[in-house]
Amino acid sequence: MISLQALHELPLREKLFVMEALWDDLSAAEADLEVPAWQKEVLDVREEAIAAGTAKFIEWEDAKKEILETVR
Template identity: 45%
Template sequence: MINVALESLSVEEKLRMMESLWDSLFYAAATIDSPNWRGEVLAEREQGVSNGTDQFESWEIAKETLRNQLT
């Protein structure tokens, strides 16, 4: 295990470290079990779309909505 004082790292170093962690998780994805609650949440969302109480919006609209909320 690697212990790093995060405060001592530059933003660029932290981003590189995060990228390495995500790459490592990506390549190990087949061995990682998804928790049961995720399947339950997905089933609830599918049910909401099926019965018309929920709907999808395009990624572009979602990004614009988030940008507007943050400004």
């Protein structure tokens, strides 16, 4: 197994290659992953709001601005 220190020392291109290989491996096992109960509940509430017509949507650019303001 490669150590974290070895990963830190890799050139950027090799880091990206390792990251893509890891992502491909994780994606292949996607069916084995379970959504945590709390995330399922959040999604269910959001789906219900959409079905009821009470969900509010904003433009993606506005959402990004709000996120940036929150984290600054």
